[in-house]
Amino acid sequence: MTAKALLLAVARTDATFEPVLVDGRRALRGRCLHCNRPLVLLDDGTPVSAITLEHIVPKTAGGTDDLGNLGLACPRCNHGKGVRHDRRLRTSARSAEVIERLLERRRARWREAP
Numbered sequence: 642m643t644a645k646a647l648l649l650a651v652a653r654t655d656a657t658f659e660p661v662l663v664d665g666r667r668a669l670r671g672r673c674l675h676c677n678r679p680l681v682l683l684d685d686g687t688p689v690s691a692i693t694l695e696h697i698v699p700k701t702a703g704g705t706d707d708l709g710n711l712g713l714a715c716p717r718c719n720h721g722k723g724v725r726h727d728r729r730l731r732t733s734a735r736s737a738e739v740i741e742r743l744l745e746r747r748r749a750r751w752r753e754a755p
């Protein structure tokens with residue numbers, strides 16, 4: 642799956658994303674998994690605002706590419722969770738709590754793709 646297709650697949654399974662028009666083009670508008678800042682992407686997956694794909698359980702900690710482990714985040718939020726942080730995950734109870742909260746939020750937003 643291409644990066645754009647993956648962004649689109651996550652947006653379509655996230656109930657915060659709703660159809661909108663951007664300059665006459667069909668798009669989806671939803672919210673950052675962390676901070677609820679608005680995120681917009683065209684219906685071919687092209688980001689209108691800056692959007693990053695986030696592995697909720699990081700790959701370095703065994704996270705997968707399953708849609709349920711992926712979320713869309715604004716760059717500011719995603720970059721706050723860098724590799725150095727990820728390496729501490731296995732021993733950091735607080736990071737585990739953050740991940741559990743994000744997984745719960747992703748589940749709460751989940752919808753089957755239309």
Ligand SMILES: [Zn+2]
Pocket residue numbers: 673674675676677678714715716717718719
């Ligand atoms: Zn954010």
